[in-house]
Amino acid sequence: MDHKIRIALIGCGNIGAVHANAYRAEKDRAEIVACCDVNRERGEAFAARFGIPAFYTDMEEMLAEVRPDAVSVCTWNSAHAPATVCSLRAGAHVLCEKPMAMNTAEALEMERAADQTGKLLMVGFVRRFGNDAAFLKPVIEAKEMGDLYYAKAQYLRGKGYPAGWFGDLKYAGGGPFIDLGVHVIDLVRYLAGNPLPVSAYGVTCRSLSDQRRAWGGGWKSEGVGFAYDCEDSASAIITFENGLRLLVETSYSLDIPEEVNRIELYGTKKSAFLDPSLSYISYPTDNTPRIEHPECEIDGQVFFSREIAHFLDCIEHGTPCRAPARDGVELMRILDAVYESAKTGQTVKIR
Ligand SMILES: NC(=O)c1ccc[n+]([C@@H]2O[C@H](COP(=O)([O-])OP(=O)(O)OC[C@H]3O[C@@H](n4cnc5c(N)ncnc54)[C@H](O)[C@@H]3O)[C@@H](O)[C@H]2O)c1
Known part of the structure; x- marks a missing residue:
């Protein structure tokens, strides 16, 4: 340019x-x-x-x-x-x-x-730009963890939602599942090589809506006069075409002492734990847990700086986009299926 x-x-x-x-x-x-x-x-x-x-x-x-x-x-x-x-x-x-x-x-x-x-x-999809993702992705692609067959992801807040529009279905489209679930589901999908989702079963809870609290923890959106009609918490089991199954839990207001933001990836050879960023990879063959990865701190502004730098690289140099629209569409298919399943009580086939 x-x-x-x-x-x-x-x-x-x-x-x-x-x-x-x-x-x-x-x-x-x-x-x-x-x-x-x-x-x-x-x-x-x-x-x-x-x-x-x-x-x-x-x-x-x-x-x-x-x-x-x-x-x-x-x-x-x-x-x-x-x-x-x-x-x-x-x-x-x-x-x-x-x-x-x-x-x-x-x-x-x-x-x-x-x-x-x-x-x-x-x-x-900002978590695609963490140095934990940069470290783990090639490890998984090289099959060092074997085949990923199961994953667990939790993004649980206990102190309420970030106020304003975040709780209003007309503006947010959903509650913690659409807001927080997206981050962890996408990171699992990205690390696993973006497998296509095939089905989802979900449940949502709205048992605490009369006790809703704006999040005391920091992030607070602007705005008064919005409804609070989203779910308080939501959980789902999602299956992918490559055989990976993912169990996800999200909440704005579970009664827990502190926020949980954790992903567990289970492969046939090794497992990895992100809590919230990569904290541990198992090496089952020698029975000694070893940590062999770079410092993987969660630093919001660093993630976003890398994401924006990548966006500019794509525009300036035609660099292949690491978070293309196609992956956003697949994530929306998962979210729609989970919310539909929570309404009907049935597993929803995505493809
Ligand atoms: N990637 C992340 O980690 C991350 C973190 C927080 C929020 N988000 C996302 O960022 C988005 C914004 O969240 P936020 O916390 O900044 O909310 P916010 O309430 O602080 O800001 C949203 C702003 O958008 C404005 N707006 C709404 N409709 C508009 C329109 N048609 N034209 C112009 N302005 C309009 C509002 O007036 C408001 O000022 C959400 O989609 C949220 O999910 C992403």
Whole structure:
């Protein structure tokens, strides 16, 4: 490219700020030229904070006037599809936050828009950018763990949900399963070589909704006047075409002393535990647990910096995208199947 990649941000909230920081760190090749939020006060304060020259409350107006090369979609979930589709149609590449959409139908529409415009659509599967994933993926690909046959993933919060729209089905599309489940299900799928899901059985609980609490732990979304009508917790068993079975548990408000964010991967030769990042790989042949992996700290801003750097590499150098729309669609198929199964009490066939 003969000029810096011109970026626009849609959604000036918590994660918008994390994206903005990551773009600022790439100032030699990218510049944020505009941002947009339906909340004027919030968006103007955001533009001032990050020195962004133009602010809009209407995304279509922004896209038409600014013509950005690329857009980060950082809105609440129900705006992901409209913001992504109109950005792609305006000629921009898009990095869309997770979950990709409210459901599979929206995700397919987004993927179609990317195919038709020839623009990149990347999904914000940020845990694909951890150094634990970088270490484990080739280990698994080289079959050092044998065949992965079973995995367990837990992402459990006990102190409530992050307030605002996160609990409102109209804006979030679901509760902890769509919000937290996405991270751990995607990481398992990515490490396992992105196998296609074939079926899911799920249960959801809404037993504590009268005791709902906004999360005291940190992440807090903006907004009052939203409903709380999502599940409090959800669990599922997902099967994949390569024989891998995954047991997932998620919650906003299980009565637990502290957050759990844990993945266990069981292979026919070795097993790996991420708690939340890679903490241990078993070496069953010599019976001595050994830890042979680099430091694998969870550091949010580092993940996002790598994710944004990769998005820019894809645009600038045509680097194959590590988190393409196709994987977002498969994740949405899983989420839809789990929520449908929780309603019907039946296992749902995905393919
Ligand atoms: N990758 C991660 O680890 C991670 C972490 C947190 C949140 N997220 C995702 O990021 C997204 C945003 O979450 P958040 O915590 O920043 O929420 P937030 O409430 O802090 O910010 C969302 C912003 O989007 C704005 N918005 C909504 N609709 C809009 C529209 N049509 N046009 C312009 N602006 C609009 C809202 O006014 C709000 O300011 C969600 O999809 C969430 O799932 C990802």
